[in-house]
Amino acid sequence: MSANESxxxxxxxxxxxxxxxxxxxxxxxxxxxxxxxxxxFEVMISYDRNYDxxxxxxxxxxxxxxxxxxxxxxxxxxxxxxxxxxxxxxxxPGLALDYGGNFLRTKTKIPFSGSVTLKKEKPERAPSRAAxxxxxxxxxxxxxx
Amino acid sequence: xxxxSISALVTRSALHRPVTRLYPFERRTPYPKTRGHxxxxxxxxxxxxxxxxxxxxxxxxxxxxDKTWAIDHSLCILCGNCVHDCREGCITQCNDPWPxxxxxxxxxxxQDFETPSSLxxxxxA
Amino acid sequence: MxxxxxxxxxxxxxxxxxxxxxxxxxxxxxxxxxxxxIGYVHRGLELLAERHxxxxxxQVAERICGICSFIHGQGYCQGIERLMGLExxxxxxxxxxxxxxxxxxxxxxxWLGLSADAFGFESLFQHSWRIREMLVDIIEETTGGRVIxxxxxxxxxxxxxxxxxxxxxxxxMREIEAAFDEVAxxxxxxxxxxxxxxxxxxxxxxxxxxxxxxxxxxxxxGFASDTRQLGYAAYGELEWEPVVEQAGDxxxxxxxxxxxxxxxxxxxxxxxxxxxxxxxxxxFKGKRPKGETMVRLEQPxxxxxxxxxxNGQKNLERFRVRTPTFANIAxxxxxxxxxxxxxxxxxxxxxxxxxxCTER
Numbered sequence: 001m002s003a004n005e006s007x008x009x010x011x012x013x014x015x016x017x018x019x020x021x022x023x024x025x026x027x028x029x030x031x032x033x034x035x036x037x038x039x040x041f042e043v044m045i046s047y048d049r050n051y052d053x054x055x056x057x058x059x060x061x062x063x064x065x066x067x068x069x070x071x072x073x074x075x076x077x078x079x080x081x082x083x084x085x086x087x088x089x090x091x092x093p094g095l096a097l098d099y100g101g102n103f104l105r106t107k108t109k110i111p112f113s114g115s116v117t118l119k120k121e122k123p124e125r126a127p128s129r130a131a132x133x134x135x136x137x138x139x140x141x142x143x144x145x
Numbered sequence: 146x147x148x149x150s151i152s153a154l155v156t157r158s159a160l161h162r163p164v165t166r167l168y169p170f171e172r173r174t175p176y177p178k179t180r181g182h183x184x185x186x187x188x189x190x191x192x193x194x195x196x197x198x199x200x201x202x203x204x205x206x207x208x209x210x211d212k213t214w215a216i217d218h219s220l221c222i223l224c225g226n227c228v229h230d231c232r233e234g235c236i237t238q239c240n241d242p243w244p245x246x247x248x249x250x251x252x253x254x255x256q257d258f259e260t261p262s263s264l265x266x267x268x269x270a
Numbered sequence: 271m272x273x274x275x276x277x278x279x280x281x282x283x284x285x286x287x288x289x290x291x292x293x294x295x296x297x298x299x300x301x302x303x304x305x306x307x308i309g310y311v312h313r314g315l316e317l318l319a320e321r322h323x324x325x326x327x328x329q330v331a332e333r334i335c336g337i338c339s340f341i342h343g344q345g346y347c348q349g350i351e352r353l354m355g356l357e358x359x360x361x362x363x364x365x366x367x368x369x370x371x372x373x374x375x376x377x378x379x380x381w382l383g384l385s386a387d388a389f390g391f392e393s394l395f396q397h398s399w400r401i402r403e404m405l406v407d408i409i410e411e412t413t414g415g416r417v418i419x420x421x422x423x424x425x426x427x428x429x430x431x432x433x434x435x436x437x438x439x440x441x442x443m444r445e446i447e448a449a450f451d452e453v454a455x456x457x458x459x460x461x462x463x464x465x466x467x468x469x470x471x472x473x474x475x476x477x478x479x480x481x482x483x484x485x486x487x488x489x490x491x492g493f494a495s496d497t498r499q500l501g502y503a504a505y506g507e508l509e510w511e512p513v514v515e516q517a518g519d520x521x522x523x524x525x526x527x528x529x530x531x532x533x534x535x536x537x538x539x540x541x542x543x544x545x546x547x548x549x550x551x552x553x554f555k556g557k558r559p560k561g562e563t564m565v566r567l568e569q570p571x572x573x574x575x576x577x578x579x580x581n582g583q584k585n586l587e588r589f590r591v592r593t594p595t596f597a598n599i600a601x602x603x604x605x606x607x608x609x610x611x612x613x614x615x616x617x618x619x620x621x622x623x624x625x626x627c628t629e630r
Contacts, residue, residue: 007562029482030566031575031592044577046564051500055564076482076600086309097305104629105309112317150456155393164400178414178429201326224329224420225428 007055019073022047032080034088041065071096087112175240180223182243187254189235196227215253218243281310285388285615288625304606308625315630319589325424335627336417338569340373343422345567349578350424353559360546362426367504368541371534376405377570378527381622388619389466401449408439426551440542447535454528467520471605471617483601484594485572486526487621491518497568508540523620558582569594571622595628
């Protein structure tokens with residue numbers, strides 16, 4: 001299964017052309033994903049035909065995250081593109097069905113763009129160190145039958 | 146004919162005793178592998194706090210200084226990491242399911258400094 | 271455009287226990303357009319993978335979804351094992367396959383029950399879940415958990431299953447098969463089921479493929495595509511063929527799932543019969559995942575993709591999950607066009623939506 005797996009870097013202007021070529025060759029859109037790297041965004045797209053999966057990657061600059069839409073080529077790409085928009089803050093010209101950043105409603109806007117740090121929220125603890133010796137609610141499981 | 150199949154099944158289940166159990170009165174014996182709840186024996190514990198560090202939900206709090214160990218059963222997801230990583234073997238996974246909780250149930254233990262044998266048991270001895 | 275009405279459907283709907291919202295544009299009783307929106311339960315699990323130890327993350331990965339829990343864990347572990355170049359012992363591989371098939375059966379039975387409930391066949395719903403309960407008992411006996419199996423870990427499985435238990439599982443599989451055949455006959459023969467599903471939500475094979483449908487939705491339209499054909503785990507050594515139906519309507523999708531249950535029972539039997547002896551895990555002391563990979567598995571709901579990228583740290587650089595429901599949203603919108611309002615819940619249910627794992 002890993003034998004027929006390839007990752008290939010392409011230029012941003014090849015994005016739509018690659019999609020059209022694969023559509024014409026009978027490939028299916030498997031998925032689209034973004035990755036936040038240090039100085040750029042990486043968008044990967046996967047096509048599949050007869051269980052052969054090919055992956056293409058483009059680098060998108062962080063200061064101008066813009067990616068042409070594939071809505072014309074693959075109508076199903078709108079879900080992935082809206083996801084890129086909501087999680088990474090991409091601007092996608094030509095998007096057929098634009099939710100305007102409301103496809104995935106997140107508490108923090110564009111959370112995956114790399115500027116968010118995880119707040120370690122320690123769960124509330126009932127026993128403080130001083131009171132730890134006192135037994136809190138000793139549960140006696142009822143066992144019948 | 147399309148009515149017959151379901152009516153045969155319905156008639157049979159009407160005559161048969163229910164497949165469900167009258168839950169609080171009648172209980173299935175847990176399987177030997179069932180992840181029921183975490184049990185702790187304090188007299189072997191060295192308070193190394195490895196279990197507290199390894200706990201993914203932070204359900205276990207242990208203190209080396211006070212010689213205390215506490216588990217919050219409402220946070221525990223029964224992953225078994227603490228059982229696996231305990232070097233003294235004082236944490237075990239018991240196959241009895243923990244009874245339903247209405248509030249947070251935290252069971253705390255403290256090792257007595259003078260008489261280590263008089264340990265506190267979780268099951269309200 | 272004529273006078274159209276917009277009816278909001280969900281996120282809380284009596285038929286559909288999933289937080290999906292649809293804006294249905296209606297012309298009289300007919301749906302002109304459907305606009306889905308999700309995003310009520312985004313949990314940010316992908317981000318969590320970038321902050322957690324890769325070994326511990328297997329437990330989080332299993333909790334992406336409550337129904338396909340095991341296969342999420344399996345997919346994550348397979349990805350990490352490939353990044354580290356680990357070879358999982360055959361016994362672990364076979365047990366994983368058996369458990370994956372068990373989780374497929376329980377998911378399909380759950381779906382059959384829910385869909386029977388959706389078209390108002392309550393007793394069939396209860397009977398489907400009765401059989402599911404028998405299977406969940408087996409899962410609990412072999413792994414220790416009913417929903418979260420917790421038995422998959424990086425490098426193998428956590429606990430072995432002894433020969434006696436496996437024999438008992440084999441015997442119980444026969445009981446389940448007998449009980450299931452009876453219920454399956456009702457699904458196939460009963461008029462109530464046919465009236466609500468035949469000819470509803472039809473999608474052609476071309477449309478399904480072009481819109482990227484996966485799993486039973488694609489196979490019910492006559493396209494034999496099953497990611498298990500890649501031969502991951504033990505599937506390459508077992509004998510089976512993808513289940514295909516031609517009609518492309520809701521009834522065909524129901525039939526695909528019915529036949530897949532029988533097939534999964536058969537696959538479990540093959541796994542038990544060929545169960546190799548030996549180790550159940552490999553150790554990887556000090557090794558760290560490095561590189562990138564794309565793992566594809568077949569879940570009860572369809573193909574799932576995991577993209578993993580690691581740079582030798584103890585946490586992954588990127589973990590991306592594309593769940594089957596995400597791919598099935600676009601086909602759903604297509605199917606809903608032109609259907610009756612009363613059929614909307616049935617059609618939405620036939621893609622077996624799992625919105626919580628779609629949003630991760």
